[in-house]
Amino acid sequence: MEKKDFEIKQGIKAHLIKTDLFKTNMISCLITVPLTHENVTKNALIVSMLRRGTANFHTQLDLSRELENLYGAAFECGIDKYGDNQILRFYADSIDDKFALTDEEILKNTIRILLDIICNPLLENGKFKEEYLKVEKENLSKIIKSKKDDKDLYAYETCISKMYGENGFGLYKYGYLEDLETINVDNLTEHYQNLIQNSKIDIFVSGDFDEETVKQAIINDENIQRLRPRIENYILNNEYTECKQTVENVNEIIEETDVTQGKLVIGMNVNSNVDKVQFKTLLYNVILGSGANSLLFQNVREKESLAYSIKSIYVKQKANIFIRAGIEIPNFEKAVNLIKEQLEIMKKGEFSDEDLASAKEFVKSGIAAIETEQDTGIIYYIGQEISKTNVSVDEYRKIMEEITREDIIEIANNIQINTIYFLKNET
Amino acid sequence: MQVIQNSKIQEKIYTEKLTNGLKVIIIPKKTQKKYIIWGVKYGSIDHKFMVDNREITVPDGIAHYMEHKLFEQENGTNSLDVLSSMGVDANAYTTNNHTAYLFEDNNGKFFEALDEFMNYVQNPYFTDENVEKERGIIEQEIMMYDDYPDWKVYMNAIKAMYHNNPINIDVAGTKETIAEITKDKLYDAYHAFYRPDNMAIVACGDFEPQEIISEIEKRMTLQNATQNVKRIYEEEPQEIVKSRMEAEMNISMPIFTLGYKDEIACENQIKKDLALDIIFNILIGDSSELYQSLYEQGLLQAEPTFIYENSETYSHILIQGQSEKYDEVIQKIEDKIEELKQKGIEDEVFERIKKKLYGEYVKSYNDVASLATTFIQNYFRNINPLDYFEEFKGLDKEYTMQILKQAFAKDKKVVSIVKSK
Structure with missing residues (x-):
């Protein structure tokens, strides 16, 4: 695998990842902007408006059929939350030209369509189509309302918003119903023009292609040519920006809804900016709660049968660890106490050398996936781009090897519970 | 070897x-x-x-x-x-x-x-x-x-x-x-x-x-x-148990499943898998007129999921989606099935969907985990996945129409709904 980056214009970059392990070429195009209450709903809506049609392919039907003719090129778009940023993500993958049944330029055409979707929307009198907006507003309102359907996710999102409030990372990535009502074709079109001409844009292409051909295809694309240079405007999150205040009182919140199983989320802060803190915390988190060997899985699920699912997730952009568990409702206190015991075990360093070694193997396996899974590779390099870091896969492995038990204990002693959130049945 | x-x-x-x-x-x-x-x-x-x-x-x-x-x-x-x-x-x-x-x-x-x-x-x-x-x-x-x-x-x-x-x-x-x-x-x-x-x-x-x-x-x-x-399996009648089941849960939008109990006997399993895949795409896939019109009317927000499960003792087709007006959507899908049975499939559509399926087949060789899992599942369905490409090339409209007429029988239809509380 080989990666080359080049700037197409100021604020617009292409990242070409050459690999011959896959049958497909994958393209991911991202627009990164700060998460704000004012814009979060509009941005979510823009993504759905763009996929409705372009000046060249007027309807979704035209687009779908065009993609099918490219051997079922897959197209997806979505909204991600990445620290305090919102990412508008557009993605396509198609089989490599060499597998075509006749002589066809699949990759070039896939790139062309993807850029057309992002940069060249169907406008009527210079504005988004009224009837499309009506449907998409209705759809987005349903997505926002459906937040409560997936109870695990709902509990997780609610815990985050309790910790951060209506700010940056605390916002719901799809936005808010009250803001949706105020959006019309005028203000949304204006917002879009501003977004497309002033935001950071990154285009990632991964596959077995001729670099120069792809580079030229992007540079010479009509839509890319119309974009102006811009100054990147987004929020950099790292260990220095995210070092937290000490928690005085743990915030404990219990909410009720219609569930059979209780959903527990514990949000914790990592208050440290020691050298390589993100790598050390990653390893800490694996020992604590990733996979079948972790303390949480072993002691809460296997030994006490208190949970079916239990895991911890490290959100490095915000220096938080979230423990998520599905537990029997009456076992709430018992489970919380047992989880706290595991945090103490980590602080005292009462985990074994095997625990540390196997956690390193677990992480190494994830590192390998950067090269052996096409989407994992792209996601890794997106993270590098947005956090302005440049750690190669080999360096990543080396850093992991060098982390010691003392490093983990130091991290453990700088981790504090911020919020305990429990979603239970109605009484 | x-x-x-x-x-x-x-x-x-x-x-x-x-x-x-x-x-x-x-x-x-x-x-x-x-x-x-x-x-x-x-x-x-x-x-x-x-x-x-x-x-x-x-x-x-x-x-x-x-x-x-x-x-x-x-x-x-x-x-x-x-x-x-x-x-x-x-x-x-x-x-x-x-x-x-x-x-x-x-x-x-x-x-x-x-x-x-x-x-x-x-x-x-x-x-x-x-x-x-x-x-x-x-x-x-x-x-x-x-x-x-x-x-x-x-x-x-x-x-x-x-x-x-x-x-x-x-x-x-x-x-x-x-x-x-x-x-x-x-x-x-x-x-x-x-x-x-x-x-x-x-x-x-x-x-x-x-x-x-x-x-x-x-x-x-x-x-x-x-x-x-x-x-030992007890004999299973060809008839369905009942045509409709409803439940209520705390969800924001109802979920529906339109199902067809299907004949178990099948001469060529790969060919049938392919034909059903094509039928589903033509019927309610994202390049179908029906899906686009339901989307426009706000009756569907996402392409429904298609499930075909079969073994030596069961066989059925399920179309699952989410809609406020589930009965209207189900009715439209049923009407479309009948229309397709009458009018047949257009050549352009058939060839385009075949091209898409070929692309999906090539893509399936990307990921070792899903590839191996598919091979295991197919092995227990007595399918040799290596025959896929030959069957794909030979698949025609006539056979696809025959499967359409056989597998979507009105009297084998069931509807399952989970409503919002």
């Missing part, structure tokens, strides 16, 4: 039958990954069987319970933990008709992990105590599924179709049935079904075929049982 090559997609596949009768399929890939899956043709529907002249009925959910318990070792360790500590990604799953154990290696620990893997699958260690301990965990798993509306709407559709076939029970069983599971019952089921001639292994990734086959053979201790095992 048999070798099959497809030069169009640049893949070679090797198959071998071991001396004890176990089938091994190797798909070498240029990647660092090594993935292996060991499937047993034993699932939740196999709850009644004859061993020689003894009839045995085991509690619902036992195949799944066994999957959990097989990791337990006599020396007190758990193989899932042992494998994880090597940094390999190990797992297992149970379906209606098979159980599978698997792991993926990215760190060069494959053969070390293979020792543990093949040891635990071949050496069950069930005790009263370790069987008891699992009950709480599985109860939690059952409760977790109870909160999934998608699972509810699916199970209700199945219950509306099947009178007797045990596909109408949850794979994990219920709190009551798993209470009856004991170590003796687990051993009974293990000895009846965990036999080489009832299993297959697929290895996909960085392998040299001859080497991996002899490494597997070397670690193989299972023998075919001398007893005669026969599965």
Whole structure:
């Protein structure tokens, strides 16, 4: 695998990842902007408006059929939350030209369509189509309302918003119903023009292609040519920006809804900016709660049968660890106490050398996936781009090897519970 | 060893039958990954069987319970933990008709992990105590599924179709049935079904075929049982149980399933899979006029999911989606089915969808894990995935129309709805 980056214009970059392990070429195009209450709903809506049609392919039907003719090129778009940023993500993958049944330029055409979707929307009198907006507003309102359907996710999102409030990372990535009502074709079109001409844009292409051909295809694309240079405007999150205040009182919140199983989320802060803190915390988190060997899985699920699912997730952009568990409702206190015991075990360093070694193997396996899974590779390099870091896969492995038990204990002693959130049945 | 090559997609596949009768399929890939899956043709529907002249009925959910318990070792360790500590990604799953154990290696620990893997699958260690301990965990798993509306709407559709076939029970069983599971019952089921001639292994990734086959053979201790095992299934009428099931859950938008109970007999399974895939795409796929018009009207927000499940004892088609006006959507899909039956399929559409399916087929060779899993599933459906490309080339409109007319019979239709509370 080989990666080359080049700037197409100021604020617009292409990242070409050459690999011959896959049958497909994958393209991911991202627009990164700060998460704000004012814009979060509009941005979510823009993504759905763009996929409705372009000046060249007027309807979704035209687009779908065009993609099918490219051997079922897959197209997806979505909204991600990445620290305090919102990412508008557009993605396509198609089989490599060499597998075509006749002589066809699949990759070039896939790139062309993807850029057309992002940069060249169907406008009527210079504005988004009224009837499309009506449907998409209705759809987005349903997505926002459906937040409560997936109870695990709902509990997780609610815990985050309790910790951060209506700010940056605390916002719901799809936005808010009250803001949706105020959006019309005028203000949304204006917002879009501003977004497309002033935001950071990154285009990632991964596959077995001729670099120069792809580079030229992007540079010479009509839509890319119309974009102006811009100054990147987004929020950099790292260990220095995210070092937290000490928690005085743990915030404990219990909410009720219609569930059979209780959903527990514990949000914790990592208050440290020691050298390589993100790598050390990653390893800490694996020992604590990733996979079948972790303390949480072993002691809460296997030994006490208190949970079916239990895991911890490290959100490095915000220096938080979230423990998520599905537990029997009456076992709430018992489970919380047992989880706290595991945090103490980590602080005292009462985990074994095997625990540390196997956690390193677990992480190494994830590192390998950067090269052996096409989407994992792209996601890794997106993270590098947005956090302005440049750690190669080999360096990543080396850093992991060098982390010691003392490093983990130091991290453990700088981790504090911020919020305990429990979603239970109605009484 | 048999070798099959497809030069169009640049893949070679090797198959071998071991001396004890176990089938091994190797798909070498240029990647660092090594993935292996060991499937047993034993699932939740196999709850009644004859061993020689003894009839045995085991509690619902036992195949799944066994999957959990097989990791337990006599020396007190758990193989899932042992494998994880090597940094390999190990797992297992149970379906209606098979159980599978698997792991993926990215760190060069494959053969070390293979020792543990093949040891635990071949050496069950069930005790009263370790069987008891699992009950709480599985109860939690059952409760977790109870909160999934998608699972509810699916199970209700199945219950509306099947009178007797045990596909109408949850794979994990219920709190009551798993209470009856004991170590003796687990051993009974293990000895009846965990036999080489009832299993297959697929290895996909960085392998040299001859080497991996002899490494597997070397670690193989299972023998075919001398007893005669026969599965017992009660006769299943062709008719459905009832045409509609409704439930209520706390969800924002109702979920619907439109299902058709289908004929089990099928001459050419791959061809039928392909034809149904084409029919679904034409009917309500994202390039269909019906989907676009329902989307425009706000009646659907996403393309419905299409499920086709079949084995020797069941066969059905399900179309599952989400809509406020589910009855209107279902009616429109049904009307479209009738219209297609009358008017037939346009050439342009048929060829375009075929092209899409070919692309999906090529893509399926990207990921070692899903490729190996598909091979195992198909093996137990008596499908040889290597025939796919030939069948694909030969697939025509006439056959597709024949499947359309046969599989979507009005009197075999069921509807399952989960409404918002």
